[in-house]
Amino acid sequence: DAKTTQPNSMESNEEEPVHLPCNHSTISGTDYIHWYRQLPSQGPEYVIHGLTSNVNNRMASLAIAEDRKSSTLILHRATLRDAAVYYCILPSGTYKYIFGTGTRLKVLA
């Protein structure tokens, strides 16, 4: 199973952009990169996913390195509501999510 590596924690000031990195050097050619986040006392929620090209949605952007061995989740303007644990996941098999410990994002007012 492809493994991901993320920093344990990061801090950001409110209204500033946040770049959350993820390394996945053993990624295979068909693995999509998924990002989820987990707010306190809630289940994980989908943020974004991509394969090779950079992706944008209303929540975030995903920048994928050309060799696909790393990716970066970009929150363009962090708010206090974005404080959460962010998980970078490469689905194992056809359905199984292998979560690491994720990055705990703290947003400072």
Place this chain on the structure above:
Amino acid sequence: GAGVSQTPSNKVTEKGKYVELRCDPISGHTALYWYRQSLGQGPEFLIYFQGTGAADDSGLPNDRFFAVRPEGSVSTLKIQRTERGDSAVYLCASSLTADRVRETQYFGPGTRLLVL
């Protein structure tokens, strides 16, 4: 619209007792997943259902754990002879299909199980 719901939200039990945790997936979702999350850790896969059948139960820690989904909708995770180490948040997720490329998994809020 209704998301994934789980009941109870909290469950306190004594060591050795039997517990059942319920998951109501999003209507029409054929795939259902159970995960377990210990404090400070990411969720850990337990079992996956496609329809009524358990397609993969490789994450169940031992034979005290069992899950069913008899009509392909609601699922129940059953834990026999509970141990203190079973204390965790049990998360349920569902997706329209099990296609990892296209399908997002939608998670419920979890059931917090505390075994005294």
